[in-house]
Amino acid sequence: MSILKKAKKAYNSIEIPQELDYVVNKAIHKNNLHQKSKLKIWIKGATATLATTFALFVILLNTNETFAKAMEDVPVIGSIAEVFTVREYKEENDTDLIEAKIPAIKNTGNEELEDRINYEISSKINEVLEEAKQRAEEYKEAVLATGGTMEDYIPTQINIDYKITYQDDNIISFVITKSESAASAYQEQYFYNIDIENGKELNLRDVLGEDYKEIVDEEVKKQIKERMEENKDNSYFTEGEGGFSGIEDEYQDFYINENKKVTVVFQKYEIAPGYMGIQNFEIQNNILV
């Protein structure tokens, strides 16, 4: 073997530090945030978060390998795109009990898409966990500050899990749910509808066409009325109380259900009192099918 080949071998075996992935992503997003970039559309919802959330905790979550490496470790089953658990995370201490299952997509045949979505998911979850932990910490401090002892404090349970709602060769739709049990119950959902063929995230305009707003608004209003007639206990905020008056734009939360129907979602408290929980509306007039 020539000298240079030997040297190259050594060169290629230079150990890559775990932090590299983090350093690179941070540098990219720090410099990319204030610029109007196409990426912003992809990273809808995550934009505001990227700048602020990379605390120590993020590194904890990504302890062992880079995201990409972890994905390599999962055996490939067939060539069909799929959502899988890329990492499970557990933490138990005085303040909180965390159980998180972090999904990622693979085998889409579009690595750039996978990287983007998977990175968005992992940073979103990091952010969500960080916030939940902070709330737990604040709650604990409040208990202690008001004369309580550690016995009075029940650690906050934080769960993150995901569910695939629809999948075929072209579309994957899944939802990540975070729930938090503390003084009051918190539940939030994050939706991912991915058009594999075109390598993009779908919005309502993509799946319902130009008239998406009229279609959704009409359907939601109709179903709210039906639900209130069906059961007297069901109630929704009136428009004056900040209730439903029409969706804002095509980025309204939705998923695609097992019947391949677009289902629009409103978070708890968004259009109805808390006891009504998260509200789903299956849209009947569906051009997706």
Place this chain on the structure above:
Amino acid sequence: MAYVAQEVLIEYIKENQEKLYRIAYTYTKNQEAALDVVQEAITKSLENIHKLRNEEYVKTWFYRILINEAIKESKNNKSFIEFELAENEIHHNNHENELVENLDIYENIQKLNKKLKTVILLRFFENLKIEEIAYITKTNTNTVKSRLYKGIEEIKKNMERRSL
């Protein structure tokens, strides 16, 4: 246009991050400093991406920034490097195997002056073309060739001196 170039750049960086780290490390010989270099190079490149006319040159253009940053950093870090190297050498003398020999040669390359090191690194480790190296180092192909030749000679000389 800037849009496209920026996306190409980000994609390039993400796909090649390990490579970029290794290049940086070859100059800094220190993990933390190499990470700093990579971070600095990404920041600089994104800030200046609008100056790049043709996104075909993203790779070579980024190499240039990275290597400039690496050289800058290695100047700042001189005393630390020498200490590190000394420690490595003691360690290696105790273990005679292939890996150590490879590392030895690699370290010889690390010790070359920055001009010779850059051409050897880009040509043999990164498999770049002479023309690309000329662009990165802001020289011409003849200079690159003569530096390559000189670099190899120097490594050989150092290796012989050792085995004596």
